[in-house]
Amino acid sequence: MSATKPINAHSHDYDHENCHHNEEDVIPRFDNRVIFVREDILARTRELAHLITTTEEVSLYQKSEELVQGHEKIQGLIAKIKKKQKELVAFQNAFKNKAMVDKIEQEISVLQDELDEIPVVQQFQQSQTDVNYLLQLIVSFIRDVVAEKLDLEAAVKAEAPEKCD
Template identity: 60%
Template structure:
């Protein structure tokens, strides 16, 4: 059953689409996957993978992460007993541990690699949006349907 089998039309006779039912053309999806694979081979992604591997093998960072997770569980327990003083104390300890993690150069490098990938993805989306906008007046999906068919 294709998308056109259950086509809905507005009062002006224009087709309307429910985004959850919208079927993307196979050729568009194929190009999107091709682009995703290409991005996956970018220098930014390679840098991220290397930094992620270093983080996973860094004993101090992993130890700090485990300690933070343990303290987060402690917070849940103390919250259930409504012990605000202990919750505040443990939250401060977690903040100090997080500051220590953030001060490790490898972590800074990893965070920068995440930012670089996000920037690359935002740039790609912007190029696509701007290119489509040149052909069609595309807004951020918030423009209301026309009130009349004029």
């Protein structure tokens, strides 16, 4: 038997039962706020995560992020946008001043457009999109393979006679 390790997950209770004839045949009830995952699955997950971090997409993302972090003009624009966003919240909530809210929203829009026009920012945004797409593809593939496996197992079980005493 493989070792298990708890990880937090969604909070749903499942009550699955096998045959209703015998209490020993009942599948245990799981509260999956804490699910125990076999160590071999966690080890393979770490391997997959390592492989993902060595992809060209992730490498480009990391390089783009470094360029953005070290770019003085970009960091200045980000700081201005954050300051304007704080002003916006103040005028929305504390002062309830619609005219100033509109003015600040326009200023933020201009700053955001200026930021978005910088090639390094465009490269960073594209690399973010690429990494997210890669991760979504991997998750979808895993989901599809598991679903296919479950469908095959269900079909085999449906063909076999149920053994409940």
